[in-house]
Amino acid sequence: MTAAVEFSNVSRHFGNVKAVDGVDLTIAEGSFFAMLGPSGSGKTTCLRLISGFEKPTGGAIRIFGEDVSNTPPHLRNVNTVFQDYALFPHMNVRDNVAYGLMVKGMGRSQRRAKADEMLALVKLGAYGDRKPAQLSGGQRQRVALARALVNEPRVLLLDEPLGALDLKLREAMQDELKALQKRLGLTFVFVTHDQHEALSMADSLAVFNEGRIAQIGSPQDIYDRPATRFVADFVGSSNVLPPDLTRALGGPAEWASLRPEATRLAASGPVSGRVTALRYLGSGTRVVIEAQGTEIAALVPAGQPVPAEGTTTAIAFDQGALHLMGAA
Amino acid sequence: MLSDRSPLSLRAAAIGGLLFLHLPILLIFLYAFTTEERSFQFPPPGLTTRWFATAWYDRPDIWPPLWLSLRVATIATSIALILGTLVAAAMTRTAFFGRDQISLLILLPIALPGVITGMALRSAFGIMDVPFSVWTIVLGHATFCIVIVYNNAVARLRRLSGGIMEASADLGANAFQTFRHVLLPNMGSALLAGGMLAFALSFDEVIVTIFTAGSGAEAKTLPIWMLDELIRPRQRPVTNVVAIVVFAATFFPILAAYYLTRGGSETAGMGK
Amino acid sequence: MSAPAILPARGFADRMTATFWRHPRVLLAILLTPPLLWLGVVYLGSLVALLWQSFYSIDEFSGVVKQEFTLKTYAELLRPSNFDILVRTVIMAAVVTLACAALAFPIAYYAARYAKGHWKAAFYLGVMLPLWSSYLVKVYAWKLILAKEGIIGWAAERTHSSWIIDGLLSIPGLEGSSLSTSPLGTFAVFVYIWLPYMILPMQAALERVPNSMLEASADLGATRGQTFRTVILPLALPGVIAGSIFTFSLTLGDYIIPQIIGNSANFIGMAVYQLQGTAGNIPLAAAFAVVPIAVMLVYLAIARRMGAFDAL
Numbered sequence: 001m002t003a004a005v006e007f008s009n010v011s012r013h014f015g016n017v018k019a020v021d022g023v024d025l026t027i028a029e030g031s032f033f034a035m036l037g038p039s040g041s042g043k044t045t046c047l048r049l050i051s052g053f054e055k056p057t058g059g060a061i062r063i064f065g066e067d068v069s070n071t072p073p074h075l076r077n078v079n080t081v082f083q084d085y086a087l088f089p090h091m092n093v094r095d096n097v098a099y100g101l102m103v104k105g106m107g108r109s110q111r112r113a114k115a116d117e118m119l120a121l122v123k124l125g126a127y128g129d130r131k132p133a134q135l136s137g138g139q140r141q142r143v144a145l146a147r148a149l150v151n152e153p154r155v156l157l158l159d160e161p162l163g164a165l166d167l168k169l170r171e172a173m174q175d176e177l178k179a180l181q182k183r184l185g186l187t188f189v190f191v192t193h194d195q196h197e198a199l200s201m202a203d204s205l206a207v208f209n210e211g212r213i214a215q216i217g218s219p220q221d222i223y224d225r226p227a228t229r230f231v232a233d234f235v236g237s238s239n240v241l242p243p244d245l246t247r248a249l250g251g252p253a254e255w256a257s258l259r260p261e262a263t264r265l266a267a268s269g270p271v272s273g274r275v276t277a278l279r280y281l282g283s284g285t286r287v288v289i290e291a292q293g294t295e296i297a298a299l300v301p302a303g304q305p306v307p308a309e310g311t312t313t314a315i316a317f318d319q320g321a322l323h324l325m326g327a328a
Numbered sequence: 329m330l331s332d333r334s335p336l337s338l339r340a341a342a343i344g345g346l347l348f349l350h351l352p353i354l355l356i357f358l359y360a361f362t363t364e365e366r367s368f369q370f371p372p373p374g375l376t377t378r379w380f381a382t383a384w385y386d387r388p389d390i391w392p393p394l395w396l397s398l399r400v401a402t403i404a405t406s407i408a409l410i411l412g413t414l415v416a417a418a419m420t421r422t423a424f425f426g427r428d429q430i431s432l433l434i435l436l437p438i439a440l441p442g443v444i445t446g447m448a449l450r451s452a453f454g455i456m457d458v459p460f461s462v463w464t465i466v467l468g469h470a471t472f473c474i475v476i477v478y479n480n481a482v483a484r485l486r487r488l489s490g491g492i493m494e495a496s497a498d499l500g501a502n503a504f505q506t507f508r509h510v511l512l513p514n515m516g517s518a519l520l521a522g523g524m525l526a527f528a529l530s531f532d533e534v535i536v537t538i539f540t541a542g543s544g545a546e547a548k549t550l551p552i553w554m555l556d557e558l559i560r561p562r563q564r565p566v567t568n569v570v571a572i573v574v575f576a577a578t579f580f581p582i583l584a585a586y587y588l589t590r591g592g593s594e595t596a597g598m599g600k
Numbered sequence: 601m602s603a604p605a606i607l608p609a610r611g612f613a614d615r616m617t618a619t620f621w622r623h624p625r626v627l628l629a630i631l632l633t634p635p636l637l638w639l640g641v642v643y644l645g646s647l648v649a650l651l652w653q654s655f656y657s658i659d660e661f662s663g664v665v666k667q668e669f670t671l672k673t674y675a676e677l678l679r680p681s682n683f684d685i686l687v688r689t690v691i692m693a694a695v696v697t698l699a700c701a702a703l704a705f706p707i708a709y710y711a712a713r714y715a716k717g718h719w720k721a722a723f724y725l726g727v728m729l730p731l732w733s734s735y736l737v738k739v740y741a742w743k744l745i746l747a748k749e750g751i752i753g754w755a756a757e758r759t760h761s762s763w764i765i766d767g768l769l770s771i772p773g774l775e776g777s778s779l780s781t782s783p784l785g786t787f788a789v790f791v792y793i794w795l796p797y798m799i800l801p802m803q804a805a806l807e808r809v810p811n812s813m814l815e816a817s818a819d820l821g822a823t824r825g826q827t828f829r830t831v832i833l834p835l836a837l838p839g840v841i842a843g844s845i846f847t848f849s850l851t852l853g854d855y856i857i858p859q860i861i862g863n864s865a866n867f868i869g870m871a872v873y874q875l876q877g878t879a880g881n882i883p884l885a886a887a888f889a890v891v892p893i894a895v896m897l898v899y900l901a902i903a904r905r906m907g908a909f910d911a912l
Contacts, residue, residue: 052621053494064605072621073497075607075614080498086491090513100499103509105610151499154605334714342710345703346723349730349795352741355751359744368747370754411635418631421624430632433639436647440896441853443869444650444889445643447876451653451886452646471643474635500607502617503627525732532734535856538873554736558743558860571737582732586725 002064004029004155004187005050010059012045019045021211022059027155027189029064032181034190034198037208038234043191046208047157050189051080064154078155079148083163085140087132093119093143094128100151118150119143121180138169145180155187162197174201195235199223207231224259225323232257232325239263239296245271246322248292249315255325260286262321263298265307269314275307291315356575360568368564379565387566390553394573397550400462401530404469408526409519411470412477420485437472445472446539453540460542465549468540469533473526480522480589481515488514521588524581532578550574654886665882673883677891682871682884686891689868692783693851696790697798697844703791704798704843709832711799712806727803731796739860742789746780746861753778776863786862793857794850798843805839806832841903848899852892868892 007025011018020042027033035043048054049061052073061068068076079100087096094115095102101111119125122142132140141161148156161177162170178201181188192198198205199219206216207230215227226232232240237260243253248271265287273291280286284301296315300306307313360379362372383390415434419427437445449468458464492514496506534551541547548556554574557567609615620627656665657672676682711723730738745751756762768784769776776782809832817827855869866874868888875885 051498053497066605068606070618070622071606072618073494074500074502074617075609077603077605077607080495082491082495082498084491086495088492088495088510099496099501099509103496103499103501103505147495147499152603154603334710338706338710339714341706342723345707345795345799346726348703348792349726352738352745352792353730353733355744356737356741367749368744369749370744370751411638414631415635418628421628424625424628430636433644434635437639437643439849440647441849441869441892443853443855443872444647444892447872447885447889448646448650449643450876451882452642452649455649467642471639474639497617502613503620504613504617528732532736534736535854539876551734551736554740555856555860558736558740567740571734571740574734575737578732578734579729582729583725586728 002029003027003062004031004064005189006062006065007046007049008060008062010046010049010056010061012042012049012054013057018211020049020056023211023213025206025213025216027187028204029187030185031203032178032188032190032201034192034202034205035208036192036195036198036205036235037214038193041208042211043193043206043208044159045211047080047159047189047191050155051078051157052076077151077153078157079151079153080157080159081141081144081148081161083159083161085132085144087140087143087147089132091131092128093124093130093132093135096132096143097128097147097150099147104151114150115146118146121149122146137164138173141165141173145177149184149186153186155189158188158190160191160193162192162194170197177201199235207235209234226257226325228325229255237297239294241296241322242294245292245294246324249317249322251322251324257323257325258296258317258321260297260299262318263296264316264318265289265298265300266314266316269316272312272314275309275311275313278306278309287313289313289315353575356568356571360565360572362565365563365565379563379569382563383566383569387563390550390566390570392546393548393550393553396462396546396548397531400465400469400549401527403462403466404473404530405523405526407466407470408473408477409523412474412522412526413481413515413519415474416478416481416485419482420490434475434478438475442472442533442535443539446536449536450539460540460544460547462547464540464542465537465547468536469530472533472536473530476526476529477519477522480518480525484515484518484589517588521585524585524588528578528581532574650886650889653882654890656883658881658883663880673887676884677887682888685866685868685871685888688865689852690895692787692790692867693848696787696794696851697847699787699791700795700798700847701802701840701844703795704802705836708799708802708806708836708839712803712809713811727796727799731800735793736856738793739789739857742785742792742861743780746778746785746788748778748780750780780861781863783862783865786858789857789861790851790854794847797846797850798840801842801846802836802839805836805842809835845896845899845903849892849896852895 003026005025005027007023010020010023010025012020023042023046025046035046037043045054049056050063052068052071056069063076063078088099091099094112097115097118098111101114106114116125116128119128122145124139124142124146127135127139127143132143135143141164144161158177162173165173174197177188190198190201199222202219204216204218205222207214207222209228209230215222215231222231222235223238226235226238229240232238236257238257239260241249241256241258243255246256247253250270271291273289273296275287276290276295277288278285279288281299282302284299285306287298287300287306289296289298298315358372359368361375361377362369363374363376364372415430419431446468449464449471452458453460453464492510493506496510497503501509532551534549534555537549537552538555541549541552550570551574554567554570557564557570561567609618653665654673655669655671656667657670658664659666677686707723707727711720711727715723747753752765753762756765765779768774769779769782774782774784776785779785779788813831813835814827817831822830853869855867855873858865858867858870868891872885872888875881875888879885
């Protein structure tokens with residue numbers, strides 16, 4: 001498989017601030033790739049490095065094997081769905097979508113036909129004559145999508161495209177985007193700070209922290225086997241165990257993560273603690289135990305006995321569920 | 329609780345203040361119709377419209393200054409539009425060395441009293457042996473009109489989401505296409521408003537103009553003509569007729585500028 | 601999917617854009633060169649040349665400018681006849697500024713706090729139109745108003761209050777045959793012409809005072825007067841100072857108004873105008889012109905020290 005986008009040791013420094021610092025990254029063609037991280041972690045800068053709005057201070061970026069270090073944004077065959085959509089307020093929806101074709105010199109009737117076709121694809125066929133200001137947030141988002149896709153880019157970049165939508169609309173758009181990406185077979189690079197969004201949509205994802213990639217892998221990898229404490233903290237609901245606690249539980253003196261589903265309660269064991277909170281979830285009960293100053297969550301499946309709040313219980317775990325993350 | 333109704337005394341003072349700003353201008357209109365031409369007698373002893381005919385037919389001295397003022401204002405506004413837009417475009421880009429100094433430099437011509445700008449330019453013309461002409465007047469006017477256009481352009485650029493320029497480049501447009509298809513259509517009304525204010529300012533300017541116009545009869549702009557009439561009055565009501573023309577030539581562009589830019593935080597006119 | 605990842609440049613415009621992207625300074629230089637040539641070289645050059653000449657002096661016998669560095673011209677500013685001009689102008693500027701602030705406050709406060717919808721627009725236009733409309737026309741209007749036979753004299757006569765005006769005109773320092781030849785007239789016209797410059801920044805400052813803050817003050821038991829003194833006035837102060845920069849500076853430099861209305865006592869602007877024109881004493885004119893610049897710099901420094909710009 002060809003790499004759609006490839007970063008080799010890419011950095012982007014603003015004075016002393018290392019927005020992106022030595023990133024290596026390969027995005028496979030046709031994949032749905034998510035860049036996940038808190039704000040300021042460098043994920044958006046990475047996206048802007050691909051589109052060309054930022055220039056690397058070090059390293060090289062290749063798009064389909066071609067070095068783009070010297071290529072300005074308007075000559076890169078990639079398109080972006082911007083966070084605030086950045087629709088042209090003075091043009092109607094059809095002209096917005098046809099803009100990329102117009103500046104490339106396509107004739108009026110041809111580009112309008114293509115724009116209408118693309119608007120139909122995002123279910124806005126009837127809205128071509130409206131101005132962006134007359135559309136809802138969700139509709140604007142679709143226009144931005146159509147405006148990018150009509151150019152048939154090799155890579156589509158999406159900068160927190162769902163951030164401005166309400167929860168229900170966001171979930172519907174997640175499914176739709178995923179389906180669209182499958183149908184077109186296009187490479188999507190998706191920036192988000194929402195771990196659920198990233199895990200549920202992406203084929204593979206990179207977790208960013210302080211300008212570096214903390215971990216890169218499939219959603220399964222990242223969720224089950226977080227490489228660092230940061231990833232475990234940021235991505236999941238996993239318990240993060242300090243080295244002392246890991247050793248007390250029978251492991252080496254390293255940081256470790258332990259998923260609540262794999263955490264068991266026992267009558268006796270090396271580590272025990274007090275039950276501080278209970279939350280009924282339907283499929284089971286989430287029990288929080290405070291042991292040696294660390295809060296550990298366990299998911300007790302429905303039908304099994306649940307300890308009362310304030311009682312003491314010992315902690316156990318399924319074989320192989322303890323995931324080690326090193327001593328640091 | 330604070331009441332949402334204003335105290336009567338405050339409202340009276342506010343409305344009184346506004347009347348204070350406007351009533352004197354109305355007197356100009358009234359005196360254009362008076363039959364008394366030697367003094368400013370109030371109330372006018374009689375009313376007549378003959379001064380409009382007199383100004384039109386019998387006072388050839390009015391026309392050359394009027395044309396000169398129109399010409400100067402048009403040229404100065406055009407120059408200010410180009411230069412003001414260029415600076416505004418440069419200043420909205422990311423920080424660069426000397427940026428603060430440049431914004432101060434643009435403001436200087438209106439921040440300093442006009443007499444200083446006027447005298448500085450005049451003595452510079454003297455040193456460099458530049459003869460007075462339409463162009464020396466234009467030079468002075470364009471200098472203080474740049475900031476008017478700049479203020480309007482910069483306010484609009486700031487309000488425009490920077491995203492649309494990037495979006496344009498992202499979709500394959502080069503800088504010239506972005507300028508023509510995205511920037512200009514979105515800047516249009518702000519530039520028009522800035523241009524109108526600049527025109528009004530230039531058409532009416534007298535403090536700097538006196539220094540840069542020289543003393544010849546051919547260098548007399550309409551405001552200089554009016555000033556002469558104020559100091560050595562001839563037919564006073566004719567001066568009023570001309571004052572109405574000057575007032576209209578500034579009033580309508582200002583009103584248009586307001587309607588072109590209202591509804592934003594950038595409404596034209598805040599920064600004279 | 602065989603489209604290239606990099607599109608070919610389609611001509612000069614595309615290649616120029618690529619150059620701008622690779623070297624942002626090229627575009628910046630193209631944008632800034634024409635305006636900087638105009639403002640930075642022509643205008644700033646003229647200002648520097650003017651300042652320079654204030655360090656020359658004029659030969660008292662031949663009337664020729666001596667081009668050697670001296671502070672003699674500045675010393676001449678301190679001669680009683682010249683110093684009088686400076687004092688008179690600065691006092692006038694200060695009094696005009698105070699009067700403008702007092703008159704502007706109700707308008708700005710009402711427009712910022714109570715005017716809504718159409719009234720708000722009306723207030724805004726009502727201030728902006730006089731601000732921008734013809735300066736000379738406005739001065740001329742006051743010539744009509746203040747003339748002995750004009751509207752004020754007429755109204756005073758009708759209400760049998762001419763004695764008030766006569767009384768005012770007989771106060772030493774304010775003498776004149778009518779209001780239009782008295783310093784009182786000059787003062788009134790200055791206030792009228794510069795008033796809008798005070799209202800707009802004041803209104804802008806007052807609009808930044810959130811209503812919730814006024815309500816908080818009222819909730820804490822402050823009377824209307826206390827709220828006004830302790831909350832509104834301090835918060836409006838930056839606007840007053842911003843406005844006063846205009847009214848002060850404009851009065852310092854004006855030479856038209858005192859020439860048309862008043863007792864033809866000299867002001868800085870008039871002195872500059874006469875000295876460079878008929879008298880041909882450019883060095884002294886330049887030295888006079890430096891005074892407003894210096895006064896404004898000091899004024900701005902004090903305003904900054906008082907924190908007037910923090911809230912702007």
